[in-house]
Amino acid sequence: MKKLVVLFLMCLVLFPISLVAQATYWEETFASAPTGWSLDANWSFSNGALRLSWSPAITNYDLSAISPVISLPANVEDLIVTQFIDSYSPVDEIMTIGVIVNSIPNELWQYELVGGNWGSAGGEEVVLPLSDFAGEDIQIQFRSYGSSTFNFDYWYIYNVMITAVFDNDMAATEIAGPTFIEQNQQGTWSVTVKNSGLLAQNNYTVKLFKHGGLEIGSIQSDILLQTYETASFDFTWTPSEIENTGLYGQVILAGDEFPDNDISNYHYLRVNSETQLNVIVWNNDANSHFYHPETGAYLGCEESIKENLDLNGIEYGVVNTLPEDLSAYDIVFVELGLWCVG
Numbered sequence: 001m002k003k004l005v006v007l008f009l010m011c012l013v014l015f016p017i018s019l020v021a022q023a024t025y026w027e028e029t030f031a032s033a034p035t036g037w038s039l040d041a042n043w044s045f046s047n048g049a050l051r052l053s054w055s056p057a058i059t060n061y062d063l064s065a066i067s068p069v070i071s072l073p074a075n076v077e078d079l080i081v082t083q084f085i086d087s088y089s090p091v092d093e094i095m096t097i098g099v100i101v102n103s104i105p106n107e108l109w110q111y112e113l114v115g116g117n118w119g120s121a122g123g124e125e126v127v128l129p130l131s132d133f134a135g136e137d138i139q140i141q142f143r144s145y146g147s148s149t150f151n152f153d154y155w156y157i158y159n160v161m162i163t164a165v166f167d168n169d170m171a172a173t174e175i176a177g178p179t180f181i182e183q184n185q186q187g188t189w190s191v192t193v194k195n196s197g198l199l200a201q202n203n204y205t206v207k208l209f210k211h212g213g214l215e216i217g218s219i220q221s222d223i224l225l226q227t228y229e230t231a232s233f234d235f236t237w238t239p240s241e242i243e244n245t246g247l248y249g250q251v252i253l254a255g256d257e258f259p260d261n262d263i264s265n266y267h268y269l270r271v272n273s274e275t276q277l278n279v280i281v282w283n284n285d286a287n288s289h290f291y292h293p294e295t296g297a298y299l300g301c302e303e304s305i306k307e308n309l310d311l312n313g314i315e316y317g318v319v320n321t322l323p324e325d326l327s328a329y330d331i332v333f334v335e336l337g338l339w340c341v342g
Contacts, residue, residue, distance in 0.1 A: 041056075042063055043064075050157040065141070072134055072135060077130065078162070079099070080162075083123055083158065084119040090113035091151050093112075093146030094112055113151065142155075167197050169261070170225075171261035172261070174191075174265075175247055183274075184239075194229070196227075206218070208247060211246045247269055248264050285335050289301065292304075
């Protein structure tokens with residue numbers, strides 16, 4: 001008997017990772033609710049962001065979100081915040097970003113909401129130098145104050161990053177290659193490495209691993225990389241097991257001063273069997289849309305499901321009316337959209 005899987009979904013969204021020129025010394029992506037933060041009223045962690053909401057409405061407000069203590073290195077560079085401010089009917093409301101050192105607030109950035117929205121949906125970067133606080137213990141403070149929270153909609157903070165520059169620092173930044181492949185089929189994946197340090201490098205090792213620490217390949221490189229230059233290295237592999245797994249790259253440099261970026265993020269991989277799945281997506285979301293967290297595009301919620309199915313190499317159909325007979329399908333995605341659309 002064929003097994004039918006019916007999935008009831010809200011919006012399923014991927015959160016790709018952005019890369020920057022300097023070494024990432026500290027980062028918070030808010031992919032899950034972090035610990036150690038202090039949140040005043042109306043601040044929360046929601047859907048991959050730190051968010052300040054207008055509700056409940058508070059008059060003459062002064063509300064902050066404060067990070068845990070972060071010890072900065074002597075060669076710290078910038079604080080990079082990816083954010084979007086959604087205004088409504090501003091009077092005198094202000095958003096600020098700063099750091100707290102020895103209990104003393106130091107404001108680095110300020111925005112008056114009478115100027116309208118700041119940035120675009122999905123987030124834009126603001127870059128704030130931190131060199132004046134090199135070697136200090138700091139806390140990052142996001143603060144808003146003014147007549148009423150009713151006068152704005154939301155302040156979304158999607159990513160907070162602190163960068164630094166070292167003399168000797170190689171980073172594994174990216175893996176490119178298929179996200180799905182057939183069992184016993186050969187594939188090629190490229191590991192990109194970057195010289196994030198100030199000194200040129202021409203003697204380092206690049207490796208590719210499968211989840212669990214299985215080494216797939218190793219390349220000893222003498223390619224000269226100046227500061228911020230990159231190089232890509234190709235690895236071929238034939239997976240023999242049917243599974244969902246991940247690949248990651250590593251660069252090894254003797255004397256690397258910042259090993260935290262030696263290993264790349266995971267690259268998702270689905271090793272398929274020859275069995276083909278019969279899949280449909282029921283678009284039943286009352287014309288519900290969302291802002292894609294990476295591109296900022298305004299998309300129907302069914303697009304997030306389609307994006308993930310495409311990532312896995314699974315063919316599917318999209319219907320607006322659910323067929324009466326579902327016995328022919330292996331999986332049915334029932335897409336219900338966002339809660340407030342009706």
